[in-house]
Amino acid sequence: MMKKILVINGPNLNMLGIREPDIYGKKTYSELVKMINSYCDENGISVDIYQSNHEGDIVDVIQQAYGKYDGIVINPAAYTHTSVAILDALKAVGIRTVEVHISDVSARESFRQISYVGLYAEKTIAGRGFDGYTEAIGYLAK
Ligand code: DQA
Numbered sequence: 001m002m003k004k005i006l007v008i009n010g011p012n013l014n015m016l017g018i019r020e021p022d023i024y025g026k027k028t029y030s031e032l033v034k035m036i037n038s039y040c041d042e043n044g045i046s047v048d049i050y051q052s053n054h055e056g057d058i059v060d061v062i063q064q065a066y067g068k069y070d071g072i073v074i075n076p077a078a079y080t081h082t083s084v085a086i087l088d089a090l091k092a093v094g095i096r097t098v099e100v101h102i103s104d105v106s107a108r109e110s111f112r113q114i115s116y117v118g119l120y121a122e123k124t125i126a127g128r129g130f131d132g133y134t135e136a137i138g139y140l141a142k
Contacts (some may be wrong), residue, residue, distance in 0.1 A: 002044055002045065002046050003045050003046065003070045003071070003140070003141040004044055004045075004046045004047075004062075004068065004069045004070050004071075005040070005046070005047045005048075005069060005070065005071045005072070005073060005137050005140055005141060006047075006048050006050065006061075006065050006068075006069045006071070006073070006095075007036060007047060007048070007049045007050065007072075007133065008050050008051075008052075008058060008061060008072060008073070008074040008075070008076075009029075009032075009049075009050070009052075009072075009074075009075050009077065010051075010052065010053075010058060010060070010074075010075060010076040010077030010078065010079045010080070011052070011053040011054075011077045011078055011079065012053065013029060013032075013051055013075060013076055013077050014029045014051050014053070014077070015029070016028055016029040016032060016102075017029065017031070023102075023103050024102050024103060024131055025102070025135075028085065028121070029051065031130075032130050032133065033049050033104075035130055035132065035133070036133055036134065036137070037048055037049070038136065039134040039138075040090045043137075043138070043140045043141065045137060046087070047091040047137065048069075052071050054085065055083055055085060056085075057077070057140060058079065058086055058089075059085050059086060059089045059102075062086065062089035062090060062092075062093055062095075063074045063092065064095040065090055065093055065095060066092075066095070067093075068088075069095055070096065070099070070140065070141070071095060071096045071097065071137075071140030071141070072090070072096070072097045072098075073097075073098050073100055073133060073136040073137055073139075073140065074086075074090075074098075074099060074117060074119050074121075075099070075100045075102070075133075078097070079094060079112070079115070079117075080099070080105075080112075080115045080116065080117055080118070081111055081112055081114050081115065082116070083116055083117070084116055086116065086117055087117055087119060087120055089114040090117065090120045090121075091120055094123070096122060096140055097117070097120060097121045097122065098121055098122065098123045098124070098125065098139055098140055099115065099117050099118050099121035099123070099124040100123070100124075100125050100126070100132040100133055100134035100136050101124070101126035102123070102126070102129055102130065102132065103125075103126065103127060103129075103131065104126050104127030106126065106127075107127075109140070112131060118131055123136070123139060136139050
């Protein structure tokens with residue numbers, strides 16, 4: 001059966017390409033979406049891609065994913081370091097999860113060294129740019 005993956009991107013990731021290009025690169029959010037869609041097409045994976053700047057909306061989308069997806073790939077962006085609510089939502093639905101960060105958060109500010117989602121995610125991929133998303137999808141779909 002075709003695997004169903006949900007990709008969730010948190011706040012400010014819609015600003016990719018404009019936002020701090022030295023850290024996040026020059027490619028835009030729509031290029032990221034295109035890259036994920038073509039990877040999934042080529043590999044026979046069904047994917048839905050969602051972005052929000054609002055914590056509660058991300059919690060809603062995770063709750064709505066219950067029973068519908070084989071895996072979640074999430075870049076919670078700044079909510080990585082603050083959101084117990086997103087962690088609890090992932091625990092509530094019990095869907096396999098991989099955490100992705102475009103930048104190498106381990107080499108950045110001290111406030112980025114805590115990841116709440118990382119307490120649940122079975123794997124974290126950071127510092128591989130956009131490729132981190134396709135690696136995460138491939139890992140969950142295999
Ligand atoms: C990020 C890293 C976070 O610390 C930051 O708040 C982001 C993006 C990344 O993809 O590297 O918004 O998740």
